[in-house]
Amino acid sequence: MYRQEVSSVYAFLYRLGAPKAELPDLTHDVFTLAIGKWNSFDRARPVRPWLMGIAWRVASEWRAKKKPELVEELPEQEAEAGPDASLEAKDAQRLVQRGLSKLDETKRAAFVLHELQGLSVNEVADAMAAPLQTTYSRLRAAREELAVAVRRIQRGEA
Amino acid sequence: MNEELPPISDDLAALLSKAAPVVPPKGFAEQAWSKLDLAPLAASAAATVTGASVAKGLTGAKLLLAGTVAVAIGAGGGVALDRTVLRPPPQVVVKEVVKEVRVEVPVPVEVKVPVPVPEPARPVTHAPKHVEPPKAEVPAPPPPPTPAELDAQLREERALLEVARTALSRDKAADAVAKLEEHQRRFANGRLAEERDALMVNALDKLGRHDEAKAKAREFLQRYPESLLAPQVKRFQ
Numbered sequence: 001m002y003r004q005e006v007s008s009v010y011a012f013l014y015r016l017g018a019p020k021a022e023l024p025d026l027t028h029d030v031f032t033l034a035i036g037k038w039n040s041f042d043r044a045r046p047v048r049p050w051l052m053g054i055a056w057r058v059a060s061e062w063r064a065k066k067k068p069e070l071v072e073e074l075p076e077q078e079a080e081a082g083p084d085a086s087l088e089a090k091d092a093q094r095l096v097q098r099g100l101s102k103l104d105e106t107k108r109a110a111f112v113l114h115e116l117q118g119l120s121v122n123e124v125a126d127a128m129a130a131p132l133q134t135t136y137s138r139l140r141a142a143r144e145e146l147a148v149a150v151r152r153i154q155r156g157e158a
Numbered sequence: 159m160n161e162e163l164p165p166i167s168d169d170l171a172a173l174l175s176k177a178a179p180v181v182p183p184k185g186f187a188e189q190a191w192s193k194l195d196l197a198p199l200a201a202s203a204a205a206t207v208t209g210a211s212v213a214k215g216l217t218g219a220k221l222l223l224a225g226t227v228a229v230a231i232g233a234g235g236g237v238a239l240d241r242t243v244l245r246p247p248p249q250v251v252v253k254e255v256v257k258e259v260r261v262e263v264p265v266p267v268e269v270k271v272p273v274p275v276p277e278p279a280r281p282v283t284h285a286p287k288h289v290e291p292p293k294a295e296v297p298a299p300p301p302p303p304t305p306a307e308l309d310a311q312l313r314e315e316r317a318l319l320e321v322a323r324t325a326l327s328r329d330k331a332a333d334a335v336a337k338l339e340e341h342q343r344r345f346a347n348g349r350l351a352e353e354r355d356a357l358m359v360n361a362l363d364k365l366g367r368h369d370e371a372k373a374k375a376r377e378f379l380q381r382y383p384e385s386l387l388a389p390q391v392k393r394f395q
Binding site for chain 2: 002003006007010011014015023024027085086088089090092093095096115116121136139140143146147150151
């Protein structure tokens with residue numbers, strides 16, 4: 001489970017804007033909580049949505065503890081791509097990350113979970129403990145806002 | 159329900175498909191793993207070990223019964239982490255328990271086998287007719303450490319290894335070895351024993367004690383063949 005999911009947890013936290021220096025500790029917190037809850041987890045269900053729900057709560061708590069100005073001042077992070085990724089792929093990843101940073105937390109998380117992590121809308125709703133319709137609304141808004149943000153970045157307006 | 163979402167714009171879809179996936183840096187998984195507290199899973203693994211040990215003491219239908227119990231516990235414990243180096247349980251009195259298991263073969267009815275696990279196993283459906291509970295003269299195992307005690311010990315273990323790791327990164331291998339030896343003395347089978355042993359290999363090699371490092375590396379790989387730290391230890395063989 002750990003080997004299969006650690007990259008997904010890392011990517012999710014990174015996509016949510018957690019700074020690189022915090023990623024080891026945040027990932028550690030996610031799996032520590034998961035291990036603690038493992039015996040009560042219904043193993044008939046897929047692990048990833050459950051784990052992403054834990055990661056979402058860990059990330060939310062982390063942001064809540066940080067001073068707002070500190071979170072706002074987080075520098076743009078360099079893309080975390082594999083060594084084989086092409087320059088174009090890295091640029092695209094960086095652009096997506098910059099666009100995501102323009103979304104609010106809930107829309108950003110919903111978008112990442114659904115579009116980038118492959119969770120169904122129902123699973124996203126479960127992971128974020130949100131009503132299904134709210135999740136649909138967030139996803140719709142996130143798609144629109146991200147498309148606008150990316151265009152603005154490409155035009156040099158953001 | 160996905161049809162309630164409007165299609166993603168072509169531009170955005172193209173960008174997402176082009177973007178490289180986010181991947182953790184090399185060594186990240188090992189680093190995060192080494193800091194995990196696996197105590198809850200170790201407890202689950204202990205239940206499985208206990209069941210298997212009971213099975214060793216039985217034969218025939220008894221073995222089948224014990225095997226069933228072990229499997230049930232294993233499924234309930236659910237040790238899904240791909241790792242085999244969980245620490246043994248601190249208290250398991252297997253032989254005494256086995257002596258007290260009386261089995262009348264082969265009538266399958268309900269029974270509860272006294273395997274000492276934190277959570278009760280799922281009901282055994284193919285069990286023999288009657289099993290008496292263990293007799294009172296079996297000495298009770300010492301109480302398991304409380305979560306607070308486990309936390310405190312883990313903190314101490316982590317602190318020692320952090321000092322050793324820092325010393326190692328500052329080329330103070332002798333200091334690192336001293337701290338690792340202290341960890342060995344105080345927490346021989348501690349929860350971070352695996353990481354300690356891996357660090358020791360590295361520290362001994364840095365100290366110029368190459369033969370010892372090689373020997374420790376071999377021991378490590380024998381003891382933890384599936385360890386996430388195995389690749390880095392193999393370099394010292």
